Amino acid sequence: MTVTLADVAARAQVSPATVSRVLNGNYPVAASTRERVLKAVDELDYVLNGPASALAAATSDLVGILVNDIADPFFGIMAGAVQSEIGGPGGRAGGERLAVVCNTGGSPERELTYLTLLQRQRAAAVVLTGGAMEDAGHQAAVAAKLRKLTEAGTRVVLCGRPPAPGTGAIALTFDNRGGGRELTEHLIGLGHRRLGYIAGPEERTTTRHRLEGHRAALAAHGIEEDARWTVHGPYDRQSGYEATLELLRRDPSLTAVVAANDTVALGACAALRDSGLRIPRDVSVAGFDDLPFSIDAVPALTTVRLPLAEAGARAGRIAMGRQEAPIGGIATVRGELMVRGSSGAPRA
Amino acid sequence: MTVTLADVAARAQVSPATVSRVLNGNYPVAASTRERVLKAVDELDYVLNGPASALAAATSDLVGILVNDIADPFFGIMAGAVQSEIGGPGGRAGGERLAVVCNTGGSPERELTYLTLLQRQRAAAVVLTGGAMEDAGHQAAVAAKLRKLTEAGTRVVLCGRPPAPGTGAIALTFDNRGGGRELTEHLIGLGHRRLGYIAGPEERTTTRHRLEGHRAALAAHGIEEDARWTVHGPYDRQSGYEATLELLRRDPSLTAVVAANDTVALGACAALRDSGLRIPRDVSVAGFDDLPFSIDAVPALTTVRLPLAEAGARAGRIAMGRQEAPIGGIATVRGELMVRGSSGAPRA
DNA sequence: TGCGATACAGCAAGCGCTTTCTATGCGCTA
DNA sequence: TAGCGCATAGAAAGCGCTTGCTGTATCGCA
Incomplete structure (x- = not known):
């Protein structure tokens, strides 16, 4: 046969x-x-026969890439970069590896299950991208899994995710806090004093860090934050739209809206437009990530550029052992403030 | 150990x-x-131990999803939908399957290599998304591979890709031709007679079909096409930007620009704006796909909505044998014209 | 009480490959 | 010419799991 x-x-x-x-x-x-x-x-x-050779050789050429949402370019860009370095077909490395991206949909259970599946397949390496859940139980479970993976010889790299101490995983962390702070300071510098903030889903490291950065900036400039100025929601456009309407309802005098990411910011822009407000004349808007479409928003979005492709590529190389891990196993990747048309001085 | x-x-x-x-x-x-x-x-x-059990049972729980560009939401959305139906962790199906998405980067060799890798892993099913290359040699090679896969019991589903007769693969094809035609007819109906067209990369089925639809519409309305009105380029924003400038250079009297997809259309919009032209007053713009960001373009993009998520989900179900394949193994998925602000009547 | 049927559990033979160890032949050197 | 080492090929023992077949109690029923 x-x-x-x-x-x-x-x-x-x-x-x-x-x-x-x-x-x-x-x-x-x-x-x-x-x-x-x-x-x-x-x-x-x-x-x-792949399974047979994997069994006999006790190794496999599978490399797993975990993403929260594969339909979101934020993850797509990172995953693509990781993959290109993994040396899958056509990649620059020689050996043919099957780089597989697994979509967790942001669900902790799926994340864990995928890790088990990868462990079961004796994956050569695993790259986890994006923010982590802050639920203590889940974090412990993931940490335990990661430790087991590294102990079994699987190289684990976290990309755009906080370090997981004691697991042996290498971490390339985004400086979400610093970026968030810089962004808000830019707005404050422009003269804004009443800033709405559309945060991501609760219990996410990314959400918290960006928000912390925002608040640090406010605090540093002696701006007392109003609890009504913050709304949480998922990382999607609709959330941005609705949250913006809600913010406007709570405090129509806001002069700026800072969104958790660019996608949310786009929704915010739409809501403002639909409310008859002009950007940035009436309200300034800022995003985060600098995804490709952000420059095409009208006006172009002020945001914080995260070097997604570079970080992904680096994570991929580290996962393949083709680049040394940063000292201490942790590196912080900084964002870069991109000032564009969506932010301006508030009306006097 | x-x-x-x-x-x-x-x-x-x-x-x-x-x-x-x-x-x-x-x-x-x-x-x-x-x-x-x-x-x-x-x-x-x-x-x-995954490999061991795969070997002994002569089956595996791996399902492959091939995409051209994982950073492009067009593919991300489809891949996510496929995956959710595959019954990966958390999916609605019971068995735990490792749904893996493989990024071919649009390269024929990689596509082939990934298929071999999947074949090597004795994948349970494979879903190929997006347009195919038109190179005859490559098509034959892919067809041969697909036949071998189906013969080995792997279910193969093509999603948004033309049928591959004689391979045993099920095809869910997008009606790119029909959509392209409808879109251009809309513009013609608005009064446009000089329409630029930014086509995708040559040698791609998607590119050709959309272009054919466009030309069919022109022909149907007795508009003789000028060879200068068509420019080819990759499916990205920059290509749209440059192609638009080129079109304008070739014929400044164009009143509409039709792009191969939304991403390209965004680039076109940027180029028009940078050239001091207003949309749609001076030039109308249209895209294709209706990706999420298209509605946020200013003005919102007139385009053809492709039910990416629905098609992906259906492909996933068919791949898992949870839904019957269409009769004849081929189904055509139609797009829907979305008329929005970026298209309007040309100036008299 | 006796007999077939039933419900589990175990044996053992692989699945197709890798890899250690061993065998063989050959060219050289002394 | 005998002896040694090198280059290369083969034999065979698994890798860890699945599964067809073979027991062996236990149960129902007459």
Whole structure:
């Protein structure tokens, strides 16, 4: 039925061992023999049985990439960058690896299940992207899983995610707090004093850090925050739209709206427009991430650029052992404030 | 070192066979025994060895999803939908499957390599999304691969991709031609007679079909197309920007620009704005796909909505054998014209 | 009480590959 | 010419799991 190594061996008149060695190329095989084997492989259209070789060799060429939402370019960009460095087909590394991206949908259970699945497959490496849940129980469970993975020899890299001490995982963390602070300081510098904030989902590290940065900026400038100025919601456009209407309802005198990310900011812009407000004349808007579409918003979005592709690529290289891990296993990746048309001085 | 089935068996005082059966749950096991086994599994923190069981059972729970560009929401949305139906962790199906998305980057070689890798892993199913390359050699190679996969029992579904006759693959095809035609007819109906077209990369089915639809509309209305009115380029924003400038250079009298997709259209809008032209007063713009951000363009983009999520979900269900394949193995998914602010009557 | 049917549990034979160890042939050197 | 080492090929023992087949109690029923 299916062609096996033994069939190839028989056809090439050599032992299965030799065929295996030709295919893996890590043992001397005479050129003439090799050629004969390759010819047989070709004629028989032989395809190696992955599970069998993984079992025998006790290793696999699977690399897992966990993302919260695959439909969100934030993750897509990182995942693509990781993958390009993993050395999957066409990647710059030699060995062919199956880089697989797993969509957790932001669900803790799925995240854990995917990690188990990856562990089960004896993945060569795992990259976790994006913010983590702050639920203590879940964090402990993930940490335990990660420790087990690293102990089993799987390289684990966190990309855009806070460190997980004691797990052996390498962390490339985004400086969400610093970025958030810089962004809000920019607005304050422009003269804003009443700023609405549309935060991401609660219990997420990203949400909290960005919000903390925002508040730190307010505090640093002696602006007392009004509890009505903050609204939480998911990381999507609709949330931004609704949250903005809500903010306006709570305090129509706001002169700026800071969103948890660009997608949310887009929703905010739409809500403002629909409310008859002009950006930035009436209300300034700011996002976070600098996704590709942000520059095309009208006016273009003021935001914090996160080097998603660079960070992903670095994470990929580290996962493949082609680049050294940062000292201490932790590196902080900073964002860059991008001032564009959506922010301006408030009306006097 | 690592815990194996045998260890669990020893601890639970049963045979390995019994443990296996408890874990796979497809054979009667006394409740008391099951409990003992589960307890041992838990205590030992046992994780099944994926490759080993795949080898022994000659099946795997891997499902591959091929996409051209994972950073593009067009693919992200489809991939996410497929995945949610695959029954990966948290999906609505019971069995835990590892749904993996593979990023081909639009490269034929990578596509082929990923298919081989998936074949090697004895994937349970494969979903290919997005347009195909039109290179005859490559198409034949892919077709051969697909045939081999289906013959080996892997279910293959094409989502948003033309059928591959004789391969046993199920196809859910987007009606790119019809959508393209409808879109251009809308513009013609508005009074446009000189329409620029920014096509996607050559040698792609999607590119060709959309362009054909556009031309069919022109022909149907007796508009003779000027060769200068079409420019090809990749599916990205920058391409749209540059192509638009080029079109304007070639024929400043164009009153509408039709883009191969929304991302390209965004670039076109930016180019028009930067050229001091107003949308739609001076030039109308239209996209394709109706990605989430399109409604946030200013003015909102007139485009053709493709039910990406629905199609992906359906593809996923078919791949899992939870929904019947369309008769003949081919179904056409139609788009819906979304008329928005970016298109209007040309100035008299 | 006796007999077939039933419900579990175990044995053991692989699944297709990798890899260690061993065998063989050959070219050289002394 | 005998002896040694190197280059290469093969034999065979698993890797950890699944599953067909073979027991062996236990149960129902007459």
